[in-house]
Amino acid sequence: MSLDKPALRRALLDAEPWLAATDVGPQAVDAGSCDACEDAPRLLPLCGPAGADAVCRRCALDLGDDGWCDGHLDEGRAARRWAAQLPDHWGDATVLWWVATGELRLGAIADVSTTALPAPVRELLPAVE
Numbered sequence: 237m238s239l240d241k242p243a244l245r246r247a248l249l250d251a252e253p254w255l256a257a258t259d260v261g262p263q264a265v266d267a268g269s270c271d272a273c274e275d276a277p278r279l280l281p282l283c284g285p286a287g288a289d290a291v292c293r294r295c296a297l298d299l300g301d302d303g304w305c306d307g308h309l310d311e312g313r314a315a316r317r318w319a320a321q322l323p324d325h326w327g328d329a330t331v332l333w334w335v336a337t338g339e340l341r342l343g344a345i346a347d348v349s350t351t352a353l354p355a356p357v358r359e360l361l362p363a364v365e
């Protein structure tokens with residue numbers, strides 16, 4: 237099974253334009269699970285007293301200002317507002333983005349729920365057992 241990664245990146249950006257952000261979102265953090273809950277993917281980089289490097293949306297919203305240092309409180313609030321308006325399938329789109337960039341192996345697709353993703357994205361995904 238092969239995957240056309242550039243085509244998947246294009247389809248994802250077309251369907252989920254928020255993935256293009258570089259200071260927040262999957263391009264701003266190392267691929268992997270949230271440092272706090274280890275459940276959802278990482279979404280936002282942190283720099284605050286909470287100590288975590290990058291967390292998922294729910295943990296970022298739970299941490300609030302504690303996730304950011306005094307000098308970045310405004311950026312943190314903007315990042316949380318940005319995260320709060322993402323579609324609920326942000327985690328699935330994030331994992332697919334990392335597969336499309338080669339940061340995660342193709343097998344990571346097995347953990348993704350594709351039902352909320354648009355057809356042009358789904359059609360590019362190989363069947364993973």
Ligand SMILES: [Zn+2]
Pocket residue numbers: 270271272273274275276291292293294295296
């Ligand atoms: Zn989390």
Ligand SMILES: [Zn+2]
Pocket residue numbers: 283284304305306307308
């Ligand atoms: Zn900071």
